[in-house]
């Protein structure tokens with residue numbers, strides 16, 4: 001009886017040791033992976049800027065072609081523009097067009113303009129990092145922001161942007177689809193901190209002029225996102 005009780009105690013003690021050893025190993029393994037996951041900081045999603053300055057932000061996407069009238073209007077008025085241009089088109093139009101704008105930054109809009117919502121984190125990271133690499137090579141400056149094609153994104157998009165060195169994913173608070181300036185929510189005027197989405201398409205020359213007029217009426221000046229999202 002006594003012997004059996006002792007063996008039972010030993011067995012229990014061994015199980016206890018076994019459990020504590022394995023959980024100890026597990027904890028150590030988790031600790032070792034922590035620095036890696038912590039070093040990649042997730043990007044922050046931004047749709048407007050919280051600022052007391054009377055400024056709004058003109059952002060223009062895609063960029064297969066830029067009309068002469070739009071290019072002239074941007075240059076003549078020295079309009080600060082945040083461009084989310086695909087690397088392929090940035091490269092094709094760098095010399096004649098994009099390099100001539102006086103106050104423009106070039107940010108990341110993916111490499112192939114595919115919708116990211118259903119892509120794995122790995123594929124999203126490849127899309128974004130490759131675009132940043134190419135833009136840096138062409139423009140000589142590394143993108144700080146990412147805008148998802150079609151605004152379609154998920155939590156992994158924030159991780160991918162962070163992993164590719166971009167601290168912000170930027171959407172918008174004012175849409176101009178169909179040539180109509182359309183602030184998100186129940187308002188018709190522009191407000192300080194608005195991020196306005198346009199595209200490099202022929203009809204958006206008129207939209208850009210309309211946006212500049214509305215900004216003037218609201219007492220706002222255009223500014224660069226990089227000056228407000230360091």
Ligand SMILES: [Zn+2]
Pocket residue numbers: 061062109113149150
């Ligand atoms: Zn786009």
